[in-house]
Amino acid sequence: MAEGSRVTVPSTRATIVDVARAARVSRQTVSNVLNRPDKVAPPTLERVRAEIARLGFTPHVTAQQLRRRKAAAFGFEVNPSGHAKMGHILDEFLVQLTVAAPGHGSHVMTFAPDPEDVVEGYRQTLATGLVDGFVLADTRPGDPRPQWLLEHDVPFVAFGRVWDLPDLHQWVDVDGGIGVRHAVAHLVEAGYDRIGFLGWPAGSPVGDDRRNGWLAGLADAGRTDPDEAEAEESVQDLDQATAAAERLLARLGPGSAVVCASDMLALGAVRAARNAGLALGPDVGVVGFDDTDVAEALSVTSIRQPIAEAAQTAWRMLLSPRSTEPVLLVPELTVRSSSTRTPSSAATRPHDTLITEEQQ
Amino acid sequence: MAEGSRVTVPSTRATIVDVARAARVSRQTVSNVLNRPDKVAPPTLERVRAEIARLGFTPHVTAQQLRRRKAAAFGFEVNPSGHAKMGHILDEFLVQLTVAAPGHGSHVMTFAPDPEDVVEGYRQTLATGLVDGFVLADTRPGDPRPQWLLEHDVPFVAFGRVWDLPDLHQWVDVDGGIGVRHAVAHLVEAGYDRIGFLGWPAGSPVGDDRRNGWLAGLADAGRTDPDEAEAEESVQDLDQATAAAERLLARLGPGSAVVCASDMLALGAVRAARNAGLALGPDVGVVGFDDTDVAEALSVTSIRQPIAEAAQTAWRMLLSPRSTEPVLLVPELTVRSSSTRTPSSAATRPHDTLITEEQQ
DNA sequence: GGAACGGGTTTGAACGTTCCAACAAATGCG
DNA sequence: CGCATTTGTTGGAACGTTCAAACCCGTTCC
The missing domain is CATH 3.40.50.2300 (Response regulator)
Structure with missing residues (x-):
């Protein structure tokens, strides 16, 4: 392991191994410091944390996504023609969704609809592994998306009532x-x-x-x-x-x-x-x-x-078990x-x- | 679409090895089929492609990101308070950026500004490895972001003139x-x-x-x-x-x-x-x-x-060498x-x- | 006093892909 | 015909992280 001999040149970002070496512990201990601090002895904890700060280490989310087999990101379909449809409520919703995302340890990825098939864009986006699920907006009666997502066991939440599936409670709307x-x-x-x-x-x-x-x-x-x-x-x-x-x-x-x-x-x-x-x-x-x-x-x-509140509620529903009730905001x-x-x-x-x- | 017909239990997504096994070639050949089809013998090419279609295989982008050491994604900072600022031009720009992204083999990740420090949000987002660079919007005189991004060698393009750096040509604006x-x-x-x-x-x-x-x-x-x-x-x-x-x-x-x-x-x-x-x-x-x-x-x-055109131009600039000229659209x-x-x-x-x- | 326990830490393996070097077979050349 | 070159394909290694199991060592228990 002579790889990190050149201490002076931080050309490449610090990894968890760099931190481990500096703190004289194993990779896994560094990982534990980040993910299960309670499992680490206090002195070790402190030492590792100091090195993390000193080296300016930030976990490589892509690697986490791969190993954990989840992206901690959700897709949001933007509507190129929607200019006039729902005013700019959906634009603001996307913004607020993004603002609230870090608080739930997540991200937002935008994607464009497939012109051919409504659900095809969702299938594609999901298959890349870049998202765990979706936030739907602009739901309407006859919308095929909720049904498809349910069938394929894809996590989602809707901003707007899901009209066709009365048993589905994964939605927020404004009353x-x-x-x-x-x-x-x-x-x-x-x-x-x-x-x-x-x-x-x-x-x-x-x-x-x-x-x-x-x-x-x-x-x-x-x-x-x-x-x-x-x-x-x-x-x-x-x-x-x-x-x-x-x-x-x-x-x-x-x-x-x-x-x-x-x-x-x-x-x-x-x-x-x-x-x-x-x-x-x-x-x-x-x-x-x-x-x-x-x-x-x-x-x-x-x-x-109350768009900001709607976004918060959406995140809460996404990340909580299916048993939630639908929410109507005032x-x-x-x-x-x-x-x-x-x-x-x-x-x-x-x-x-x-x-x-x-x-x- | 008999994509994943119950040949076996398709509980888990098909990977490149599944395709390789089915086509009786090595992983690398499948990878070549996807990335350098010219390097693969025609019969093999056809056989592998058939299996890809049959298994409904889609590359796992997260794994690609990790191995290739690039995310093929760019960050776009949304402005939660900007409601009234530039009208809804920036909202539309984000939409058009998203629409044009697949054509350039890329994605858009939205992120919220850090309330403390303007560039901190950019530093953080970049450190996660989820993006390769950024699309700036709402540039203004005195904006610290272009300078910082240049210093840290981070790819970016601006929608709006970059006032403080006359030598920087990486921007699109509307005349x-x-x-x-x-x-x-x-x-x-x-x-x-x-x-x-x-x-x-x-x-x-x-x-x-x-x-x-x-x-x-x-x-x-x-x-x-x-x-x-x-x-x-x-x-x-x-x-x-x-x-x-x-x-x-x-x-x-x-x-x-x-x-x-x-x-x-x-x-x-x-x-x-x-x-x-x-x-x-x-x-x-x-x-x-x-x-x-x-x-x-x-x-x-x-x-x-012409927002859609601006978005297209932005992608072109991002993915081309630094030698481009700034673009003023009519x-x-x-x-x-x-x-x-x-x-x-x-x-x-x-x-x-x-x-x-x-x-x- | 040996076995069972448990907190703290480490090691090997894996996630799905591509890079890289090596290789076998087919081809070109003198 | 032997050797260099090209074409197509392969296996090992690596990207940076976490999972799962093993390990070490000091306590507790009977």
Whole structure:
């Protein structure tokens, strides 16, 4: 073993053997220091740790992956066309997943979908041994991925409900319905008379969820017969959304408010209010969804999904036994001037702990 | 696919030795089939390939990484707070980087910044052996990362100019200036009289770049004395942006147009036009930057950065020798009704190849 | 006082692949 | 025809780590 004679040139990274030699112990003891410190005698422990620090040794994760036969990494499929789909919620989710990863001793590997077959990208990625499993996002009814992963015994967790498999509990989602419900309560408390809903046509699970939250919110406030609602096909067609919001506001009358299923729809509502010569906040209340930069720029109150918490929950589920329950997180309301009736009440902070006000 | 049909118990994945045994050759020959097919006799090649297909063998990348002493993966630092900074350009860049990765035989690993020290996250990530280098984004003057990576001989490429190291050519960026310049030309051609600029205060490299593009565009059109410009501090404060746009439009007079340094500023310009009772397109032209969903929703013409191409270029630079030149990509203009003076000319497609019209 | 125990440490082997040197057979050359 | 060269293939070793079992030695137990 004359390999490490040249002490001066640290051209190559320090390995566990280098540390072992320096601390006058065997490789395995160094390994134990790192992985089972309780099994090592205190003096030895200290000596080895000193050498680790001195040599700046960091374990070679690739070698660990090979020997341990697990990657401690999970794959996340990015969607190249998803630009307009779920806003940028999924981008933020990926970021938060990455941020939370080290805390769970893991990593995130992104990969692109196979254009041919949905599951093929997953099969390939898994076969490389670079990941132990996957974090799914953008789950939808008819999604073949959960079924396939279950069949092949691949660990995974979904961000979004897994609609087709009621027995599968490995998912986190944000309870949009309760978010809207709280928004309605907030608008009632703020003093708006009637509270309408601007959403998407019935049929989409997410959209229906939010609409039901609106109905529940009205029921909470003792409104037995629902206020008006309008539905828009496209999130992008702002002109139609604006027109729908105009009709909605006309029917609701002055002093009313509109809860929207997205910030883009809220932008339509804001334009409708302007067109009708109504002041945003004092004359008409507007609440959006997702708390995007648009809502921030327009100073529109918006329902914010707790993405960081969702990412944490995802890791917890991934790394814990299958017995977990699904988790529905409660979104928070970022209150801005669009839901403030009077200038004086702008300073009044709601006491509901679920509602936070943005600090400027 | 009878890939792993129950010939034997396929509980464990097929390895290169399994293939070798089945094809009655040595491991090394199988390895050669995969890596240097030219060195293998045709009959053998065919036989081994058949077995590879039959057994559904995929090389274990982790083992390759260890033996080859390279990961064929690059790290990308995600920014948890960057939500509002560069729009969602960086999110899209990460996606496109991931999409292009397999074409270059590589992968992308995301990692979070170390809160303490900027380069520490890079040091750590590199030490694990999980990546060979990095793709930097969001470079700014004074950025310590390029210097450190150079000193430690770590391969990297930057998306965004590397300001402090003029001799470093390992970067791709989008030429915002020429994008604005083309936008000005487009507006001139569309028949707008005076063309203003709504941007950020002087001092930011990106903002100055775009403003200079505006000036260059005016010069192209033979305007020796520049039209009016306004600068806004914050991209988010839409009310101030709107007010600035109102002043700008008032000074420019009817039939003029405004080029904006961001889509959010363009939103301010759109509001200003509405407030002034001017029709967007016929009465006043507006062009935004980044072609976000806001621009799409408002039907605002916007300058789109060629992110997919930037990602491709980044990979090319990473995997080629250091001798490459830096690359400045030319953005495209997505033309919408906000820069169309007359209804008839809406159908007219500009002949400039750099300008594309969105197909609906 | 020998056997059983147990904490602490070491050694051999393995994870799945590629590098490297060696080798056998076929080919070229003088 | 003998020898050098090429072509195709092979086996040993190594990448850096952890698993599994063995080992050493001081205690405890009957």
